[in-house]
Amino acid sequence: MADDFGAVTPLSESVLWRLNRAWFEREGPAAWSTGTVPSMITTNAVMGLSYARVVVEFLRRWAETSTAEERRQPVHIVELGAGSGRFAYNFVRKLEPRLRAVPALRDLRVTYVMTDFARSTIDGWRRHERLAPLVVEGRLDFAAFDGAWPAPLRLVQSGTDLDPAAPAPGPLIVLANYVIDGLPLDSFVHEGGVFGEHVVRVVTPYGMKDISSLDDIRLSWGRRAVAAGRYEDPELERLLRSLAGGRGDRTILLPVAFLRTLRYLRSLATGPLLFLTADKGWSRTPIGPQGEGPGMATHGSVSFMVDYSVIATYVRQQGGVAFVPPHQPASLATAAFVLGGQTAAWSELGQLFTDVVVDGGPDDWFQLKEMLDGEQGVPTLAQLMARLRAAQWDSWVFLDLFRAFMIRTIFVTEDERLDVRLALRNVEELYFPIGEHADVPFCVAAVLWRIGDPAAALRLLAWSERLHGPDGERSTLAALCHRERGDLAAARHATTLAIKYEPDLELPYQLVNQLELDATGAGVRADGDDAWSAALWVSTRAPGRPCFQRMPDA
Numbered sequence: 260m261a262d263d264f265g266a267v268t269p270l271s272e273s274v275l276w277r278l279n280r281a282w283f284e285r286e287g288p289a290a291w292s293t294g295t296v297p298s299m300i301t302t303n304a305v306m307g308l309s310y311a312r313v314v315v316e317f318l319r320r321w322a323e324t325s326t327a328e329e330r331r332q333p334v335h336i337v338e339l340g341a342g343s344g345r346f347a348y349n350f351v352r353k354l355e356p357r358l359r360a361v362p363a364l365r366d367l368r369v370t371y372v373m374t375d376f377a378r379s380t381i382d383g384w385r386r387h388e389r390l391a392p393l394v395v396e397g398r399l400d401f402a403a404f405d406g407a408w409p410a411p412l413r414l415v416q417s418g419t420d421l422d423p424a425a426p427a428p429g430p431l432i433v434l435a436n437y438v439i440d441g442l443p444l445d446s447f448v449h450e451g452g453v454f455g456e457h458v459v460r461v462v463t464p465y466g467m468k469d470i471s472s473l474d475d476i477r478l479s480w481g482r483r484a485v486a487a488g489r490y491e492d493p494e495l496e497r498l499l500r501s502l503a504g505g506r507g508d509r510t511i512l513l514p515v516a517f518l519r520t521l522r523y524l525r526s527l528a529t530g531p532l533l534f535l536t537a538d539k540g541w542s543r544t545p546i547g548p549q550g551e552g553p554g555m556a557t558h559g560s561v562s563f564m565v566d567y568s569v570i571a572t573y574v575r576q577q578g579g580v581a582f583v584p585p586h587q588p589a590s591l592a593t594a595a596f597v598l599g600g601q602t603a604a605w606s607e608l609g610q611l612f613t614d615v616v617v618d619g620g621p622d623d624w625f626q627l628k629e630m631l632d633g634e635q636g637v638p639t640l641a642q643l644m645a646r647l648r649a650a651q652w653d654s655w656v657f658l659d660l661f662r663a664f665m666i667r668t669i670f671v672t673e674d675e676r677l678d679v680r681l682a683l684r685n686v687e688e689l690y691f692p693i694g695e696h697a698d699v700p701f702c703v704a705a706v707l708w709r710i711g712d713p714a715a716a717l718r719l720l721a722w723s724e725r726l727h728g729p730d731g732e733r734s735t736l737a738a739l740c741h742r743e744r745g746d747l748a749a750a751r752h753a754t755t756l757a758i759k760y761e762p763d764l765e766l767p768y769q770l771v772n773q774l775e776l777d778a779t780g781a782g783v784r785a786d787g788d789d790a791w792s793a794a795l796w797v798s799t800r801a802p803g804r805p806c807f808q809r810m811p812d813a
């Protein structure tokens with residue numbers, strides 16, 4: 260008979276977390292060496308470099324306003340849930356030369372502190388040949404730390420305590436990759452104007468004794484009303500109330516354990532706290548229909564998505580600054596939070612975070628790696644976007660990717676649509692015409708039309724005409740845009756122009772017929788098949804590369 264753990268609880272109080280903890284403690288370093296827990300995306304050298312650059316900028320800014328005495332004190336960089344240790348090694352290797360290159364930071368005594376709650380994992384690090392020399396040099400230390408139940412850290416090698424009772428003078432840097440997603444959270448739901456909370460029961464279909472991995476458990480979800488004063492903690496209550504408003508059905512994941520820990524970490528040092536993190540997560544709360552409960556991923560251990568926009572709201576409510584990507588990352592969301600110091604002081608840090616972590620950073624690098632590793636077909640939309648971001652929205656690169664964009668934007672989610680629009684706006688803004696044949700505004704317009712933004716497409720077509728003069732293909736695309744906006748008269752006028760400029764184009768004639776059907780209401784409104792598929796013929800506008808299909812030779 261199926262065991263169930265009986266109790267129906269809020270998600271953060273579920274027995275699930277006890278099972279998760281037991282799994283990590285049992286597995287130790289084998290969790291990564293066997294590949295059970297994915298780690299490549301968070302522990303590679305690019306990740307190490309991106310974080311190292313952000314940390315150097317943070318320290319550089321802090322050093323500008325600190326005293327010589329403060330700079331003589333040790334600075335700790337604490338990694339939570341350091342797992343295999345590979346990220347720590349990559350990061351320290353990348354950090355060292357970059358610190359030495361900045362005169363104000365050259366003599367700083369920086370110690371990297373690897374932490375985890377699993378003793379077996381910490382024991383594994385202490386035996387590792389690569390880490391040992393760093394320990395001897397005093398650049399690396401270890402400590403047990405539970406991200407859900409924070410308590411003072413006792414550093415194994417130096418015996419130093421990081422303790423709120425005696426906060427360290429100076430800044431503190433904390434890094435956490437793939438950690439927050441495995442810490443207790445609560446889940447709230449907005450649906451049909453009703454705000455409720457998910458409650459959960461853990462079910463083991465084959466009985467408790469036979470659980471060998473968390474793959475063997477199921478969650479049974481329910482909902483309950485949210486009582487006033489759901490949290491005794493006034494800061495969490497304030498956050499929950501601020502998230503309870505707003506429009507649109509959505510699930511709100513509140514990482515309660517992490518938020519309490521963040522506050523604890525803040526109290527460990529007197530200077531500013533930089534918290535850098537990456538996870539399976541969202542940079543904005545997804546709007547849309549709800550399932551039974553939030554999705555749980557199982558990979559030996561279990562995890563949930565991290566909503567960085569929720570954490571950003573909390574950090575700002577605490578007077579801190581939050582840097583979260585403006586787009587939805589495809590595989591790995593990253594964020595940086597600073598608590599303490601003057602808010603204005605961190606604007607350069609925010610720009611650097613954008614330049615090295617958001618655009619062309621670890622997530623984009625991973626998409627491009629997948630693209631090169633995979634079959635050489637049409638890249639996915641995520642890969643195209645990564646390539647464009649990594650190229651800083653350069654118009655040459657956009658032209659190279661244009662046809663693939665036209666194919667990959669036939670069906671887009673609302674989130675993808677928002678991100679493609681943002682990308683096109685960046686391409687448009689950066690484009691510098693030099694009188695070349697290639698018609699960047701036309702290509703931007705074609706993708707805009709494709710994703711259902713005909714008004715913006717028409718604006719770009721006007722620019723294209725100013726640069727390149729009138730022609731039939733542009734008028735054809737304009738006709739498609741007018742038609743999509745429901746302006747049949749303008750669409751007819753544009754088809755007439757298209758036929759006048761290029762009588763051998765096929766699509767304008769089809770459009771004339773379609774527009775007649777649209778006007779009488781007799782035909783299917785072809786905002787589907789015919790217009791979409793016709794546009795597949797669009798290719799880069801350059802000499803000898805026509806956009807739309809010509810009439811077949813007689």
Ligand SMILES: C[S@@+](CC[C@H](N)C(=O)[O-])C[C@H]1O[C@@H](n2cnc3c(N)ncnc32)[C@H](O)[C@@H]1O
Binds near residue numbers: 301375435
């Ligand atoms: C998914 S692994 C990520 C490891 C590593 N950061 C990476 O990116 O590969 C999660 C890590 O967090 C640790 N962990 C899980 N829950 C924790 C908790 N409550 N406190 C501290 N560490 C925890 C696990 O032992 C494991 O090392």
